[in-house]
Amino acid sequence: MKILETVKNCKRIGITGHKNPDGDCAGACCGLALFLRKAMPGVQTDIYLEPLPEALFENIPGAETILNEIPAGTEQYDAFIILDSIPERTGFAEPLFESAALKVNIDHHKTNPGHGDVSYVDGNASSTCEMVYDVIDSEMVDRKIAQALYVGIVTDTGVFQYSNTRESTMRLAGNLISYGFDFTSVIREVFFERTYMQAKMLGISLARAERMMDGACLFCSLDNGTITRYGATRQDFEGVSAQMLLTEGVDCAVFIHETKPGEWRASMRSGNIVDVARSASLFGGGGHTRAAGCTIYAGTGTEFAEAAKILLADIAAQLEADKDKDLKG
Ligand SMILES: [Mn+2]
Known part of the structure; x- marks a missing residue:
């Protein structure tokens, strides 16, 4: 063209x-x-x-x-x-x-x-x-x-x-x-370069991140209350998931923040195994194999926890499938 x-x-x-x-x-x-x-x-x-x-x-x-x-x-x-x-x-x-x-x-x-x-x-x-x-x-x-x-x-x-x-x-x-x-x-x-607020939000996100799936997945979610307390906005979370992925042993990083009450933005990065575009598509999102995102609409904490479980289950399944592949040689 x-x-x-x-x-x-x-x-x-x-x-x-x-x-x-x-x-x-x-x-x-x-x-x-x-x-x-x-x-x-x-x-x-x-x-x-x-x-x-x-x-x-x-x-x-x-x-x-x-x-x-x-x-x-x-x-x-x-x-x-x-x-x-x-x-x-x-x-x-x-x-x-x-x-x-x-x-x-x-x-x-x-x-x-x-x-x-x-x-x-x-x-x-x-x-x-x-x-x-x-x-x-x-x-x-x-x-x-x-x-x-x-x-x-x-x-x-x-x-x-x-x-x-x-x-x-x-x-x-x-x-x-x-x-x-x-x-x-x-x-x-x-x-x-990061703005001061981006550096601060990165620090908070990393401090709160939890290892899952034998350390292959690093997960962090921040609710709207936390975000507004600091006066942060969506742009202040640019690059958080990419930084999370730089943790030893991690193949998939999932960072989710509540952009406004009931609306959660998930940003995902992966190293070699997980197709995060596939996981994002479960919630109508998309992107690339190694970098993707989606928006999750969940009004309550329980609803959000359920949605996060679905997302993480897909990631776990992909990591598991890869393990099987390795065992079979
Ligand atoms: Mn592009």
Whole structure:
């Protein structure tokens, strides 16, 4: 797929990603928008996303042009592109996709069946940013586009440590840094640096985490009372499950926090065995084999405990099945 062919003759193009945008989603939206604005100068290209965390806003070129709401009187788009997401997860911009003349969907989540008139889904791609690089014309890439896409690759590969990192991912990253942006500070600010509140919430989560399944699973849940007492919000828990996974002997980390009363967000990471996308799908969630999430609606503590039991039973079953496989050689 080449995006310029797909959207040729379009005069108004809209782009969005998923709710609670991360580096890949925001980097892909901005990178693609910067390219389209350059390649199709007479065309209006708008980006719709929820407000970005500060580190992403500061490090993704083009982020200052993101619209956080639909301006009054916005007309139908000739083409509307959803990146790194399915339509249901896009949030406030979804009606713009539904009403667009041409609907395009580009995503690397293997659970996405593909939506719209033209879709490009590659579950093996490290990131949607890697796929965006594929669909744009490489000779038009500049330092800003390169940096936006680099942010997404760094985010979704955990700075090239996750198993979704391919040789082609490294080659592309090498190509992107040749445009000369300050990749050292990009990596630090986008991936490793935490806000004070994030550091605090990480500390609390790690202190409360419990080992299960002979130490192969690390589990932590925080209820809304605890979270509001500290004044934390969802973004303050970014990276907790990934950090939990770095504990010796752990193959699966499950971090669940109650975002608002009765609504629990589960974030899961795994090392080599557990397919957390499968476990997340039990509650209508999804993601990748090694990183996935879902939302659990449970009004009472008992309801939540029951739901958590179902999730953990699936993880235990997968670990058990792997053990059997080992025994059989
Ligand atoms: Mn992604």
